[in-house]
Amino acid sequence: MQQSIGEEIRKAFELAFFIHPERKLALRITHSAASQWKGKLPVVTLSQRKRVYHRLIGRMRGDGAKVRVKARTMITFDESQRLQLLVYRQSEQIEKLQELAFLSPPKGDGPQLAGSQPLISDLLPTLTEADLAIRFIKHLIAITVRRNSFYVTLSISRMLHRYSYEQAIAIFDVIIQDPLRCKNDVYYRRQKRILMNEMKQRFGELLQTQRVSHNEERFLSLTEADAAQFIPLVKQALDQFTPWNTSCVLPARLDRSPEIEALNFIDPDPDKEHPVEASRMHTLIHPRCFERLMTALHFDDPNQKLEIPMFTSNRAASGDPSIHLRETPPPVTDDELKHIEDDIASQRQRRSEASPALISLVLDGREAEIIRLDSDQPIRLRLEESVGLLDIKTTDEQGELLLGSLLLDYPELLNAIPSREYRLKLADRRELLVTLAPILDSEGEIYGADITAVYCRVQSKATIADNIANVIAEPVRLAFISPVLTFSAVVVLLSAAAIGLILHRRQTQPTEYIAQVQTQPSPLSSPNPGQTDSNQRQQTKPEQPNRESPDAARRQPRVSPKNALGRNSPSLEGTRSLPGALEQELMSVRRVHVEPQASGTDGQISASFSRAINNIGTLRATNDATADAFLIWNLQGAGAAERIEVRLMNRNGQVLWTSSRSTSANRSAVITELVRELGVKIRE
Secondary structure, eight states, rough: OOOOOHHHHHHHHHHHHHHHHHHHHHHHHHHHHHHHHHHOOOGGGGGGGGOOSOOOOOOOTTTSSEEEEEEEEEEOOOOHHHHHHHHHHHHHHHHHHHHHHSSSSOOTTOOOTTSSSSOOGSSSSOOHHHHHHHHHHHHHHHHHTOOOHHHHHHHHHHHHHHOOOHHHHHHHHHHHHOGGGGHHHHHHHHHHHHHHHHHHHHGGGOOOOOEOOGEEEOOOOHHHHHHTTTTTHHHHHHHHHHTTOOOOOOOSSSOSOOOOOOOOOOSSSSSGGOOOOHHHHHHHHHHHHHHHHHHTOOOOOOOBBBBBBBBOOSOOEEEEEEEEOOOOOOOOHHHHHHHHHHHHHHHHHHHHHOOHHHHHHHETEEEEEETTTTTTEEEEEEEEEEEOOEEEEEEEEEEEEEEEEEEOOHHHHHHHHTTEEEEEEEETTTTEEEEEEEEEEETTTTEEEEEEEEEOOOOOOHHHHHHHHHHHHHHHHHHHHGGGGHHHHHHHHHHHHHHHHOOOOOOSOOOOOOOOOSSSOOOOGGGGGGHHHHHHHHSOOOOOOOOOOOOHHSSSSOEEEEETTTTTTTOGGOOOOHHHHHHHHHOOOOEEEEEOOOTOOOOOOOOHHHHHHHHHOOOOOOOTOSEEEEEEEEEEEEEGOOEEEEEETTSSOOOOEEEEEEEESSSHHHHHHHHHHHHHHHHH
């Protein structure tokens, strides 16, 4: 059931107070989260259309029917759940400041948030083990619910509890209700390493790790007796962090191998799986549901398997050593609620009147880029998947102003391949277009995003309508003056109508920042040297953009690169300048296939290129079918005169980048330098 804004704000305050049991600070977090929640960027029309570009993994339905059902790998949240995530994000910014001050007491004014006043001393209390345990659980839930129920299963069973991998696999088998979507223990171990790294990055020196059997890395934890003190608090935390607007779906009676209809998804429309995934997450996070599930599977009680990290610092936490439940705060007063709602309305009015000269892009509370609004040059940033919040800020006469906020929804971004666009309209007939494009690995999993922001002037609909009206009115007036001009007036009217239709269509279609693929073959890839001149003439024609998706482009047959780097090929150093479309295509390359050569030493060189590509972080070596571009290399000369020549080519055989180097010193080091040069070129 849809709740009012006031009810949602009250829920957000209760959550913020549970994490930070200090009313003034909890209100501040609630205020900021609510402002971001209501100030989200509007999506351009394109993203509201049917998402035909997202290729979901298909599977056969479990009942043996010849029906292929596509599976969701990530979840999209409703508006209420987005507010819950925004509270987590706002809380985390202050948590880090508190922990920094806790580990290293600040001097002077102390730490401060981006664009804010220094935090006063009563907002930097001495932290207790209970505070840190709540933050640990909160962050573990926050980074896994943004993915899917598999990661929630992994975090709850293997990181918050000490269930074995075999038991974790059995838990997920029940949660997913589909044997074709189950994972093996190797996948569990690999993905757990990813979560461990994210938790270590978040808490830093507050946590310590140790190696256990099978060389598995785990956090150094409290003894079972000490952890038992946290059981009531952990249950309270899990209850608070259960996704909002979800309920218990487990049947009254559970067997050891239960069939749970509410967790089973067989609909052919994958978008309908989002509420099912939310129910799965509820079952795993909600303490009572999880206990019932463990009882049905005949596993040990979760209280006996609880594992609380041992937090370390150079300052002893003070206060009562016993662990108490958090108290329920007094509800938000009508005056406090009115103040928040009035401020949201005031910001909305200020945004409508804003005509800024500078705009700041703030990622997770840290300023990342400043855009000058006297320039139409786009700003490009690369985001890791750990980045969760983008704020667009400026200043006006009243101070700092939040123009727009975007909780980065990687599942929705993945669904909107090739890109998603957001439009921020300002008062002076200008707007900021923000484009997000997902970065995928060789298996199609998202691991980040490219963001492009550009400031441009737009023509209002009123201006367009006035221009069309003037075009129409003038020939009609002349037609009445002279019947001889009647025929001409009809022609002009029809032309004006066509122009109006074209302008309307253009206005409903957002600007595309997608790298386009040329369809003309390159003369460098032509198997017949005699055709070079004709191909060169063909390339002088205006480039026609390819409207197909990148996935569709990759499915097209490509020009074979065989002999593209023969001994008689043109010099590699002469192709440094690229046409605009090819330059954009080079910038969009993320997956590279290294063309295999002969066996022996040549095979080792190809393998070295693949390793170097994977090591630089921005590119992934992949197979022929999923590649964005193809790397072809060739050795020239021998001994001290040996050189290695490299080309990056698209599927049509067109050269996107070239380079060459002497290999007389160290061939492996030269390969690494070449790949780094390619990475730098793509980022330019």
